[in-house]
Amino acid sequence: MIIEQSYSATRAGARVALVTCAKLPDLDEDDQSLVPALAAAGVTAVPTVWDDPAVDWPSYDLAVVRNTWDYPARRAEFTAWAASVPRLANPADVIAWNTDKRYLRELHDKGIPIVPTRWLDPGDPIGLDDIAGTAAAEIVVKPAVSVGSVDTGRYRLPEQADLAAAHVRRLHDAGRLVMIQPYLADVDTAGETALLFIAGAYSHAIRKGPILTGPDEGVETLYQEESITPRTPSPAERDLAERVLAALPFDRTGLLYARVDLLPTPSGDPVVIEVELTEPSLFLTTAEGAPDRLARAIAERLTGRS
Structure with missing residues (x-):
């Protein structure tokens, strides 16, 4: 897969949308540090909500996805939105690939070591007994589409097997693919x-x-x-x-x-x-210069150097 994305910008007064969700309309505190860094680079940053129908996305020189953390329940809507934005970072094809953790299978097939994972589609038998490899061990249950450890739980087997199975069923009832992994202590x-x-x-x-x-x-x-x-x-x-x-x-x-x-x-x-x-x-706020590095990378895309 090849990223095919061109970036354009006005030479002066470039505007960048920092894309967020309705629950964080002003961005989270860490991403707020990017606003003055972009201003210092001559770029106006505007927090924008991804599913706000009033936003005129073509009016921005670039839209940078940041705090869109409410998408897991509406992934299809979110990926369709991404495909509709003319200038987006990261691009829509990256977002479509990365918002479903089945990408881990692809990386594993390329020799990348991942946390051992069992994938359970709705309707698959749950069968937790051999998941962790020992009679007494811990597992993690989570959906393949999620952010920020939401809908994720840790269970000790065999004592909490019923709770783990109930978690799987709850996700399956919502039509979600489930990942079961050993808890790496x-x-x-x-x-x-x-x-x-x-x-x-x-x-x-x-x-x-x-x-x-x-x-x-x-x-x-x-x-x-x-x-x-x-x-x-x-x-x-x-x-x-x-x-x-x-x-x-x-x-x-x-x-x-x-x-x-x-x-x-x-x-x-x-x-x-x-x-x-x-x-x-x-x-960004944990590393000196990180907001400026990201602002510089955005500015370079706006001027066509990257």
Whole structure:
């Protein structure tokens, strides 16, 4: 798959839509840091809600997807919207590929180590007994289309098998593909590592503390809060993230941003849990100069240099 996207801009007074959702009309705090950085680059940034019918998308020189975290329940509508926007970053074909975690199968087929996953379509038998590989172990149940660990739960087998099965049934009843994975307990101490790339180049990394404490309670929320701190990734993590970007069905330089999320394993080798190319938190305020780097990458697209 090749990204075919051209960017145009007025030489003065360029306007960029920073795309969000109705629940965060002014963007989240981290992405708000991008507004003054773009202003310093001579670009006016306007928070815009993706499903607001009053927005005139062609009037913007570029639309940058940021906090559109309400799309999982309306993925088809969201991807259709993306396809209708004339100048979008990341582009619509990237969004269509990345908003369903079945992309992990494709990466696995290319030799990328991912968290072992069982995929359950609606109507498939649940069969949790052998999921985690031992009689007493922990599993994670989550939908293939989701953001921010919403609708995701952690279950100990065999004690909580009934709760896990009920979670699967609830997702299946909503017509959703379910992912079941072993819970990698090293995350409880080491945390998760997210590596951030801007315009294909490594920018910074963060540590995310463990977030899954137990079963999903079915509480409706936009995202779950995370504990975030800066991190220097290990050589193995840097290497795996680079391999992931090389395995994508897109030219990495055509991606305005990318985030590769990794989990530790007992062997010490990291594995991929997600590759975020649609609306990831970029944790701009955790790394000196990160808002300016992203603003510069946007400005370069506006002037046709990238």
